[in-house]
Amino acid sequence: MGAAMGAAMREALGAAMGTAVGAACRGLLDYKTAKFALTRNRRVGLLHRLLQLGVLGYLLGWVFLVKKGYQETDSAPRVSVITKLKGISVTEVKDAGNRLWDVADYVKPPQGENTFFLVTNLIITTKQAQGTCPESPSVLDGICREDADCPVGNPVVRGNGIKTGKCVMFNTTHSTCEIYSWCPVENDTLPRKPLLAEAENFTLFIKNNVNFTKFNFSKDNTLQTNDPTYFKSCTYDPFFSPFCPVFRIRDMVEAAGETFGNLALLGGSIGVYIKWDCDLDHPAALCQPQYSFSLQDRNYNFRTASYYWDPQKRHYRSLLKLYGIRFDISVHGQAGKFSIIPVAVSLGASIALLGAVTVVCDLVLLYLDSKADFYRKEKFEEAKPPKDKAEASV
Numbered sequence: 160m161g162a163a164m165g166a167a168m169r170e171a172l173g174a175a176m177g178t179a180v181g182a183a184c185r186g187l188l189d190y191k192t193a194k195f196a197l198t199r200n201r202r203v204g205l206l207h208r209l210l211q212l213g214v215l216g217y218l219l220g221w222v223f224l225v226k227k228g229y230q231e232t233d234s235a236p237r238v239s240v241i242t243k244l245k246g247i248s249v250t251e252v253k254d255a256g257n258r259l260w261d262v263a264d265y266v267k268p269p270q271g272e273n274t275f276f277l278v279t280n281l282i283i284t285t286k287q288a289q290g291t292c293p294e295s296p297s298v299l300d301g302i303c304r305e306d307a308d309c310p311v312g313n314p315v316v317r318g319n320g321i322k323t324g325k326c327v328m329f330n331t332t333h334s335t336c337e338i339y340s341w342c343p344v345e346n347d348t349l350p351r352k353p354l355l356a357e358a359e360n361f362t363l364f365i366k367n368n369v370n371f372t373k374f375n376f377s378k379d380n381t382l383q384t385n386d387p388t389y390f391k392s393c394t395y396d397p398f399f400s401p402f403c404p405v406f407r408i409r410d411m412v413e414a415a416g417e418t419f420g421n422l423a424l425l426g427g428s429i430g431v432y433i434k435w436d437c438d439l440d441h442p443a444a445l446c447q448p449q450y451s452f453s454l455q456d457r458n459y460n461f462r463t464a465s466y467y468w469d470p471q472k473r474h475y476r477s478l479l480k481l482y483g484i485r486f487d488i489s490v491h492g493q494a495g496k497f498s499i500i501p502v503a504v505s506l507g508a509s510i511a512l513l514g515a516v517t518v519v520c521d522l523v524l525l526y527l528d529s530k531a532d533f534y535r536k537e538k539f540e541e542a543k544p545p546k547d548k549a550e551a552s553v
């Protein structure tokens with residue numbers, strides 16, 4: 160009896176497993192497809208088409224045409240900038256005589272970097288030697304009425320030297336502390352007109368190379384020209400020669416919205432932006448830089464000195480307070496080239512948006528439409544389990 164039961168159980172189990180495997184197999188190879196409910200709702204139909212058109216327009220118009228979404232981009236090129244200034248100026252300074260300024264004198268630092276300083280005005284104090292002299296009356300802490308105002312050994316706050324303990328006459332109207340310093344102290348009255356007024360006609364040559372490493376593409380801002388005199392004769396002009404890399408200083412200051420005379424007097428800082436926007440699906444010759452200029456700051460000066468010994472072996476210096484324009488050249492670039500991956504990504508995103516369109520239309524149809532209740536009933540069939548016989552007969 161036990162054996163019979165065992166056999167029956169085995170058979171039952173085998174049959175059950177057989178049907179389960181059969182069901183699983185059928186499930187695996189079955190293909191399910193969604194059943195649609197067609198409505199003749201014109202409003203939602205129109206909304207659906209409009210949204211689809213919108214997505215299509217967004218993809219073709221904005222993503223592909225305007226934003227060039229089919230391109231891979233490189234927006235961090237390697238750049239190099241070399242600068243060179245040209246021009247000569249003569250200054251006439253009281254008790255320093257005429258002085259000629261050439262590029263080695265008025266550009267600091269002289270290496271031709273992307274940041275440099277062009278001298279346009281200066282205060283020159285010649286023949287300073289270390290010794291004692293009255294402090295300048297323009298220094299507040301240097302003004303005194305009696306010796307007690309000038310404690311020995313204290314440096315003058317924001318001044319030029321160290322107090323010796325005496326209060327002396329600076330001129331007929333001012334008394335100031337005597338100081339140990341480079342004497343005489345600087346007379347800080349600025350010339351009314353910039354001393355290097357000719358600087359407006361100096362020219363700046365900018366040589367700029369960009370290298371888009373992602374695309375192994377590099378380009379110079381200098382024109383590929385066979386005419387060797389071109390760079391010697393051309394001058395940048397935003398309309399007539401926008402690709403000439405030789406800039407007149409005055410033009411740059413004016414493009415930044417300031418007049419040369421004003422900026423040259425007290426100095427300032429001008430930003431030069433070079434922008435490359437290259438579409439490498441087009442010929443390389445069309446990849447050209449755009450230049451723009453902006454005024455970054457006003458009032459810029461610093462001091463520097465040159466030292467010498469006189470025949471009696473006394474140590475002297477000439478102090479220069481230099482006012483001028485600082486140029487900051489910065490380069491930004493981006494290049495794009497067709498690539499299949501961004502195309503696939505943009506397409507994928509747009510297909511997802513099309514899916515969202517259906518969701519939106521469904522929401523409108525099922526919840527906002529005037530016949531929403533009816534549509535909802537049609538769309539969602541209530542799944543009812545078959546009722547018990549007893550229950551049904553009641």
Ligand SMILES: *[C@@H]1O[C@H](CO)[C@@H](O)[C@H](O)[C@H]1NC(C)=O
Pocket residue numbers: 356357358359360
């Ligand atoms: C700069 O050049 C222009 C035209 O070449 C000239 O008229 C002007 O006087 C020059 N400026 C100075 C300060 O020399």
